[in-house]
Amino acid sequence: MTAKSVLIVGSGHLAYRVRKLAVTRRYDVKHLGYDVFRRQDSSDEPAYDIIARTLRGLDLASLAMVFLVDDHDERNLQLLLGLSSLRKDLPIVASLYNENIAPHLQAAHPNTRILNPAKIAAPAFIDALNAPLTRSLIYVPPKIAAAPATARSDNLIKALVGGFLVLTGTATVYFHSAEHLSWLDALYFVTVTVATVGYGDISLRDSAAASKIVGIGLILGSTFFIWMIFSLTVDRIIKRRVQLALGRKRYAKRGHVILCGLGRLGFFIAEGLLERGENLLIVEKDEDSSTIEYFRSRGADVYIGDARLPRVLRDVAVTRAKALYSVVSNDIVNLEIGLNARSFEPNLRIILRIFDESMSQVIKEHLDIHLTLSMSAIADEKFFSHSPPPPQLDEQLEPPPPSPASPLLPVSAP
Numbered sequence: 001m002t003a004k005s006v007l008i009v010g011s012g013h014l015a016y017r018v019r020k021l022a023v024t025r026r027y028d029v030k031h032l033g034y035d036v037f038r039r040q041d042s043s044d045e046p047a048y049d050i051i052a053r054t055l056r057g058l059d060l061a062s063l064a065m066v067f068l069v070d071d072h073d074e075r076n077l078q079l080l081l082g083l084s085s086l087r088k089d090l091p092i093v094a095s096l097y098n099e100n101i102a103p104h105l106q107a108a109h110p111n112t113r114i115l116n117p118a119k120i121a122a123p124a125f126i127d128a129l130n131a132p133l134t135r136s137l138i139y140v141p142p143k144i145a146a147a148p149a150t151a152r153s154d155n156l157i158k159a160l161v162g163g164f165l166v167l168t169g170t171a172t173v174y175f176h177s178a179e180h181l182s183w184l185d186a187l188y189f190v191t192v193t194v195a196t197v198g199y200g201d202i203s204l205r206d207s208a209a210a211s212k213i214v215g216i217g218l219i220l221g222s223t224f225f226i227w228m229i230f231s232l233t234v235d236r237i238i239k240r241r242v243q244l245a246l247g248r249k250r251y252a253k254r255g256h257v258i259l260c261g262l263g264r265l266g267f268f269i270a271e272g273l274l275e276r277g278e279n280l281l282i283v284e285k286d287e288d289s290s291t292i293e294y295f296r297s298r299g300a301d302v303y304i305g306d307a308r309l310p311r312v313l314r315d316v317a318v319t320r321a322k323a324l325y326s327v328v329s330n331d332i333v334n335l336e337i338g339l340n341a342r343s344f345e346p347n348l349r350i351i352l353r354i355f356d357e358s359m360s361q362v363i364k365e366h367l368d369i370h371l372t373l374s375m376s377a378i379a380d381e382k383f384f385s386h387s388p389p390p391p392q393l394d395e396q397l398e399p400p401p402p403s404p405a406s407p408l409l410p411v412s413a414p
Contacts, residue, residue, distance in 0.1 A: 005030050006387060007063050009079055010070030013355050014095060014117055017380035018067050022387070034070050037079075052082045060087045064388045068094040077101075084109045093386045097264050113386050117379040122268035124378045126276070128351045128371045129257065129323055137346055138368050144310045144343045157232050164225035168194060171218045178211050179204075194222040248305060254320040256281050260307040260337050261328035262289055265353060265375055269325060274298050281316050283307040285328075307337045313344055323349035331355055338369055 005028045008019045015031075022029040037051045066083060068076040076094050083090055092112045096102050102114040168190050176186035181202070189202045193215065204215045243249065256279040259270055266282075273280050280300040284292060287304045296302055305312040307326065318324060318341050326337040331354050338350040351371040354360040360372040 004028070004064035004388075005062050006065045006067070007032065007058075008067045008069065010034060010068060010076070010095070012069070012071035013374070013376035014071070014379060014383070015067075015069045017376045018069050018383055021380055021384045027387070034072075034075050037075075048078050048082070051078050052085070055079075055082045055086055060090065063087075063090060065386075066090060066092045067383060067387075068092060069383065070095070073098050077105075080105065080109070080112065084112065091386075091388070093383055095383070115379070115383055117375055117383075118264040119268050120382045121265060121373070121375040121378040122272055125265070125269050125325065125327070125351060125353070125373055126272040128373065129273070129278070129349070131371070133349070133370060138366075141339070141343045141346050144340065157229060157236075160225055160229050160232070164222065164229065167218065167221050167225065171214065174214055175211070178214075179207060190218065193218055194226070248303060248315065250315050251281065251301065251303075251317045253279060253281060253301075253317045255279060255322050256317070256320075258283060258307075258316055258318060258321050258324040258341075260284075260324065260326040260334075261353075262286075262291055262295070262302075263327070263329060266325075266327045267291055269327060270295055270300065271298075274300060278322075281321075283312060283316060308333065308340060310340060310344075313341055318348065319345045321345070321348060323351060325351045325353075327353040331359060335363065335367075335369075339367070342369075 006022050007030050008015060008022065009032045011033045015033075019029060019031050037047075037054050060083070068079050068083075070076050070079075073096055076096055080092060080094050083092060088109075089111060092109070094105075094112060094114050095117055096105075096114050097116055097118060099116060099119075102116070106112055106114050171190045171193075172183070172186045175181050175189055176183055179186070179189075181189060185202065192199055192202075196219075204212050207215075257273055258281050259266060259273070260283045262270065262282055262284040266284075270280060270282060274295075280295075282292075282295060282300055282302045284302060284304060285306050292302050292304075303312065303316055305315075307313065307316075324338065324341045326334040328334055328337075334352045334354060338352050341348055341350060349371065350369050351373070352363075352369060353375060354363065354372040355374055355376065357374060357377060360374065363369050363372050
């Protein structure tokens with residue numbers, strides 16, 4: 001009996017993991033990268049037409065199951081629709097991060113199973129918060145230099161206020177001397193002039209030309225200083241309010257959990273931590289993220305900034321935190337955030353998302369960060385659990401060579 005094939009379509013870590021599982025378990029595996037469905041020339045043929053044409057060239061009748069596990073939702077969706085239109089009874093397991101359209105697709109195509117890798121992996125990341133961990137640092141983390149002291153107020157505003165006081169003080173002395181006014185009357189005259197009130201009880205109508213020139217200079221100079229001081233003060237107030245709206249302030253939290261990255265995986269981790277009652281502080285670089293206000297409404301604090309910066313880690317009170325998660329979509333960035341946080345607090349529990357398993361092992365051995373998890377490594381078993389039973393070894397036959405017209409590539413077990 002010839003075993004039917006399992007087709008895996010996609011490029012990325014999850015596709016690699018699912019293919020590795022299938023090969024290890026002796027399935028007849030065929031793998032297609034998404035490049036097969038790309039436009040090969042400069043034609044304007046729509047992407048879906050290229051996908052449909054390529055799928056029609058495959059031997060779909062020989063397939064027992066298809067895994068659509070590309071990293072991009074749009075690609076998996078196009079492939080799902082194309083396969084379903086060509087063979088309605090074909091079992092398909094598809095990766096899709098969009099939770100809104102998945103129920104509709106499954107209702108329309110009963111043989112399709114839609115899975116969200118981030119939702120599957122999130123519980124493992126959440127459990128790492130309280131996972132038993134015995135370790136001792138194998139090196140002394142370098143300290144991060146203290147931030148340079150910054151002036152509490154704008155030096156330009158200080159200079160303008162100083163200049164304004166010098167102007168009004170000099171004018172008061174001049175009018176006291178030249179116009180023979182008492183000190184109080186001279187100060188009163190300067191004040192009403194600067195304020196442009198002009199009561200008329202004291203005026204320069206009959207004064208010498210020099211006094212009138214000084215009066216003109218006082219009016220012009222005071223107007224300049226007042227408007228400059230007013231404009232800069234308003235600018236500082238608005239900037240401060242913007243910073244507060246972005247969550248950029250020095251937090252006084254203690255025992256809180258810091259989550260860096262509010263992407264696909266970070267969303268479900270944040271929800272899980274809040275459901276467990278954790279005091280959550282999220283650091284997100286993208287201020288346009290659509291989920292920021294949602295989590296603020298749930299009671300989480302959100303700081304808009306780059307968690308790699310020491311200033312940001314100081315602001316979010318990393319030295320007093322219970323743990324720090326870094327789950328952005330870049331291994332090096334996650335590692336940098338984790339190591340910078342350790343420089344502030346060597347005993348901090350650090351949980352990192354690391355795609356590359358080999359790199360994860362090196363990090364554990366040489367940098368002593370043991371809580372490094374891979375979303376695809378956690379989700380692959382869940383995806384593969386929907387595959388058909390593997391053929392019995394005595395029933396397996398040598399798979400026939402692929403047709404020259406077919407782009408299906410057989411993958412043999414190692």
